[in-house]
């Protein structure tokens with residue numbers, strides 16, 4: 483019997499991974515891979531699965547922990563390096579898309595302010611979409627309608643303060659008003675305390691609790707794709723592609739995170755499905771979700787891809803396509819597809 487080590491401290495794929503691993507006859511070692519001794523546990527297993535999240539505390543440990551498992555111990559990892567190295571990094575994706583010759587909106591990355599400013603002054607065409615490297619649900623995606631707005635983004639990105647994904651020590655995006663007020667008050671008290679301590683002792687202020695890592699000295703703009711009322715999310719897991727559409731928020735160009743999904747299979751452009759399979763095959767991705775838009779001529783372009791996605795939205799698809807674009811009726815949890823492929827196709 484194969485034994486699989488599953489990180490069960492964070493993420494939301496692991497409960498169903500465990501269920502399906504057991505269903506398909508594997509033994510599961512559920513553990514916290516960030517705890518000391520995890521490498522010893524992994525050595526006793528045939529493979530490792532970890533649902534990486536956007537949290538910087540998770541991302542900073544994933545490479546040091548998983549890379550030796552994959553490259554020194556030679557064990558199978560989900561997500562493997564090819565699937566995970568560009569996760570939560572739209573800069574990395576830009577260069578990878580170029581390398582794989584993926585059709586995308588023209589994407590412009592700058593690593594120094596002079597070349598960014600030169601481009602804005604001399605070559606940029608507006609409107610543009612500005613994106614931070616990290617972020618999901620459209621939170622770090624916005625429009626730069628003109629030169630002034632683009633320059634503001636550039637100056638922010640190359641400032642001494644950097645760009646923060648969460649302002650304040652405690653998040654104030656919580657839904658209940660009472661919690662937001664409590665967090666605002668707590669943030670104010672912490673700011674007061676932090677500034678006094680900084681003046682008196684030089685101690686740096688608190689970092690935000692969850693998204694504590696800023697972005698700095700990099701900026702990314704993307705050509706705006708007009709007249710897209712929705713994006714089409716194609717999720718490829720091995721030989722399966724799941725598709726649904728996501729409508730934009732009202733009076734907004736952004737779909738991701740809006741929550742208005744349409745699972746009508748007949749509305750999915752099969753060219754998107756074909757392209758998604760091709761990118762996954764060329765990139766060597768075990769599992770990947772692609773956001774498709776149309777360019778001004780109606781041609782498909784990928785505006786983003788991600789290893790992390792909502793499992794329920796994929797499960798709500800009534801079936802999936804195989805790589806020959808044959809339709810297979812029947813719902814499937816993505817976690818079942820991950821596990822099935824991990825156990826069978828990787829030969830472990």
Ligand SMILES: Nc1ncnc2c1ncn2[C@@H]1O[C@H](COP(=O)(O)OP(=O)(O)O)[C@@H](O)[C@H]1O
Nearest residue numbers: 587617618619620705706707736737738785786
């Ligand atoms: N270049 C673009 N042109 C037009 N709309 C875009 C473009 N890029 C992204 N969008 C819209 O913004 C949404 C969020 O962008 P995306 O890059 O997918 O970021 P996130 O990581 O937040 O999902 C997409 O779902 C799409 O609707």
Ligand SMILES: [Mg+2]
Nearest residue numbers: 619738773786
């Ligand atoms: Mg997206």
